[in-house]
Amino acid sequence: MRDLLKKIISFAKNHPVIISSILVSVFVPLVYTLAYGPNRNTYTVAKPADHIVFNSIVDNPTLGGNEQDFVGIREVGTSNAWSNSVQAKPGKEYYVRMYVHNNAASNLKLVAQNVVAKLNVPTNTAKSITLQGQVSASNATPATVWDEATLKSDRDFNLAYVAGSATYTSNKLNGVALPDSIVTNTGAKLGYDKLDGNIPGCFEYSGYVTLKVKPQFAPEEKSDIALSKKVRNKTNGEKAWNEIVNAKSGDTVQFQIEAKNNGSATIDNMVLRDILPNGLEYVAGTTKLYNKANNGLKVSDNLVADSGINVGSYGPNANVFVRFDAKVSENQKLPKCGENTLTNLAQASNQKIVQNDTASVKVNKTCETPKPSTYKCESLSIKPIRKTSGFDTTQNKPFGTETFEFDTKYSLQNTEFVGVKYVIKNSKGETVIEKTVNNGSKLTVEISIAGKYTVTSTVLSKDGQNSAQNCEKHFEVKNQEKPSxxxxxxxxxxxxxxxxxxxxxxxxxxxxxxxxxxxxxxxxxxxxxxxxxxxxxxxxxxxxxxxxxxxxxxxxxxxxxxxxxxxxxxxxxxxxxxxxxxxxxxxxxxxxxxxxxxxxPKKDTPPAPKQPELPSELPKTGADNLLEIIGLSSVVLATSYYVASRKLLK
The missing domain is CATH 2.60.40.1530 (ntegrin, alpha v. Chain A, domain 4)
Structure with missing residues (x-):
């Protein structure tokens, strides 16, 4: 292992460039991701720093959290939230704000000295520019802290500091002006109650640096097409081009379209199109192109189609001409009798803008004197077709529905039939049905409400309408219901x-x-x-x-x-x-x-029971009979006594 370490150390000494490249590849992305620095110890409101350090508390309620993220941007004139990334717009200015806070605990009474704020405003041109704000103090550890914020756009721009816009605000200073040196290496000295570079430790001594920057955009290239349409009578041998010419039926006229790039940007794929009016007929194969590279090149007949023709790309001030022939239609095909102005429309487009211009041909159409037209309603007939039944739940009564066919006889001369209009009114004069029949003269209707009605028919023609007294009839709808x-x-x-x-x-x-x-x-x-x-x-x-x-x-x-x-x-x-x-x-x-x-019916009554017949002679009075009578009397007496005793017991 010791040998391996010696080899690594030896390699590092002999290859410093390689080692530095490795370190840059590892640490640079980390620093870029953080967007603030340097890497330092952080603190909280409950446990502030025991030494002078700036913008390192991570739960600052005033700033909304982490003080390390102390640089923000927002558009001037808005109440937008301060952000680390803002879209830059032409003509707008933006505030840049830096928060300044000595995090030393107040009971330590540690005062930061020579406190200076700087804002690095890059001078390069790009679609994204990052500003770096710094706060430094001679007795702080670390001596300098920094944070970044970015302006972006889809177009290239550069940033300019708005001179005289830098201010500082604290509990004692209300927007006091800072020198423009804030955007240089010198920076601007800050303070609490005066700009003396001294800021004690605690929230009450914190403050804000605010200044303005303005994005500057290069002028945007614009596309613009100038279009001109002219015409001349080729049959008459005219050479000059005009906006309007006179012609006769059968004449050939020639049109010219000129399109010029009047903008500052190149126009790619310019498309020309021509729309001929009724009365002018395109002559196939006559479209020719004239530009710097071509002098009368025959091109597609699609010029007069919906697609038009693509005449290529043209830089600023470059132009192109297209010419073609058209024939004036025969007399009977011209739109109207008398003078006709046939206006031809040309279009030029680059898929973003469309320009139009016109040229016209005047031609006279000879027509016969029209015969006077007549149109008359001759008669109106009513024919009942059928009757049906129903019940009106809203009126709580039955009704009779009748179907009628109305037919109008009419006469027309030297005009075109349009139709017959029928109007049916009730006895109050209110219109209940109004309908025009365009494909004939008959109308079938159903009427379900009883009453008296009036129907009027009017003949409609291209030149007017007519109704007569005999084209008005009266009829009645009766209830036909017979409920039973x-x-x-x-x-x-x-x-x-x-x-x-x-x-x-x-x-x-x-x-x-x-x-x-x-x-x-x-x-x-x-x-x-x-x-x-x-x-x-x-x-x-x-x-x-x-x-x-x-x-x-x-x-x-x-x-x-x-x-x-x-x-x-x-x-x-x-x-x-x-x-x-x-x-x-x-x-x-x-x-x-x-x-x-x-x-x-009553029930049958049963016969009454027969009465016993009395004996024909009295019973004999003998000893035997006397004993029987006495015995019977004893029984009766005993029975009566028993009944009486029972009642007493009760």
């Missing part, structure tokens, strides 16, 4: 039967919708007559010998049957049982009733 309901009552499926008392029998109630509208909320009621008891029912509710049953909905022709089990409780009776039905769809109460009858 019936109830049929039977007993054991008969109208009249004879039953025995206390023996069960059945009443049947048949409820039928025999109208032409669906019914709702139908109430069936049946009250048992005297001497009849309702035992049970397969529908509804029995209460106090009364049946009540509600049918929510009953469609047209639909029926429901209710069966009631009952019995008679007396004999010798004739009982008529009445059931009724009622629905709110039909006005009034008890929209239908029906009855069924039962007879309960």
């Amino acid at each position: 309901i019936s109830i049929r009552k039977t007993v054991n499926n008969q109208k009249n039967i004879t039953v025995e008392a206390e023996k069960e029998f059945n009443y049947e109630l048949l409820v039928t919708n025999n109208g032409n509208v669906d019914l709702r909320d139908i109430v069936v009621s049946d009250k048992a007559p005297a001497n009849i008891t309702f035992i049970s029912a397969d529908r509804g509710t029995l209460l106090n010998n009364n049946l009540t049953y509600k049918i929510a909905n009953l469609k047209v022709g639909e029926s429901q049957i209710i069966t009631i089990k009952a019995k008679a409780t007396a004999v010798g009776i004739s009982s008529r049982n009445i059931a009724c039905v009622n629905t709110p769809v039909i006005p009034g109460d008890n929209d239908g009733c029906d009855s069924a009858n039962i007879e309960v």
Whole structure:
């Protein structure tokens, strides 16, 4: 091992460059990561330093934690939090703040001497610039502490110190000016109640250095395109280029597009495009390119397509020309009669900006004098098609829906038919239907509210509209509903039967919708007559010998049957049982009733018992008979005595 150590020491002595490189590779990233230094002992509020040392307390509540991180930046004019990294913006200034605190315990009364603050403002140009703030004292250990903060941008910039902006603030000094030497190796002397370089140990003697820096950006290159569009009549042999020319149907005109780079940055992939108006037709194969490298190079016909053509890259003040021919359309294809101004639009783009310019061709279109147009509504007819039924739940009443077909006869000359407009109004003059038929003259509508109506038809043409008195009709929608309901009552499926008392029998109630509208909320009621008891029912509710049953909905022709089990409780009776039905769809109460009858006969009376016949002669009075009478009397007397004794005992 000793031999190995000797070899290592010998290697280090003979190869110092290699050893220093290794040390730099190990320690430099660590220092960069920390962004403050030097590496030193740290303290807390509860246990401050026993000697003079600056910015080493790690739980400073005023600074928000670690005093080693004592340099911060924020934009001037904002209340943003102090940060170690801020985005630099053109035209803005930024405060740089340094916290200064002698961490020696107050009871030691240790005063730091020759306290100086420095801020290293780099002069290089980059996208990221780091500022380093330092606080030094001649009797501090370590003598100097430092921290860093960074300004960044996506563009290159450099930093300038704003002269005269440095100040120092403590409990005794309120923003006192510091010399501009703070951004030099000399630095600026600080203090507590005056700038004498002396700062006692404790929080109450701490302070802040504040100054301004300003990022400076190089002028940003700008892209700008100047576009010019000209035209000349090639058929007439014109040489000069103009913004507008006169031509006739069939003439050939030539357009020229000039695009120039008016910016400070090179324009790559400049695209030119031309949009021809209706009345001008591109002549295929006539597009040619003129620039520094080409003099009339034939290029793609895509100039007049959506994609345009890529004419290459152009530096500041460089330009390019594109020329092509177009033919004025035949007379009948021109947009309108009389003078037409056909404006041609050119576009130049570099994917960021688009410039437009135009040139025009004036051409006259000869048209025949149009014949006067006529359009007239001749007649209106109404044809009922069908009637349907329904129930208006909001009005709680039935309604009749009727379908009508309206047809208008009209005449048109020298104009184009557009359609027929129908307007239907109610008796109050309110429009309930307004519809235009564009593909004919007939309109079919359904109207579900009864009342009197007026329909008006108007013929629409390209040149105007017309309605006449005979194109207005009146019609009426009536309620066609006939609701009806019936109830049929039977007993054991008969109208009249004879039953025995206390023996069960059945009443049947048949409820039928025999109208032409669906019914709702139908109430069936049946009250048992005297001497009849309702035992049970397969529908509804029995209460106090009364049946009540509600049918929510009953469609047209639909029926429901209710069966009631009952019995008679007396004999010798004739009982008529009445059931009724009622629905709110039909006005009034008890929209239908029906009855069924039962007879309960009396039972046969058994014959009365016969009275015993008296003997034809008195009994004999003999000794035997006398003894029998006496014996019987004794028995009767003994029995009476026993009964009396029992009552007394009670």
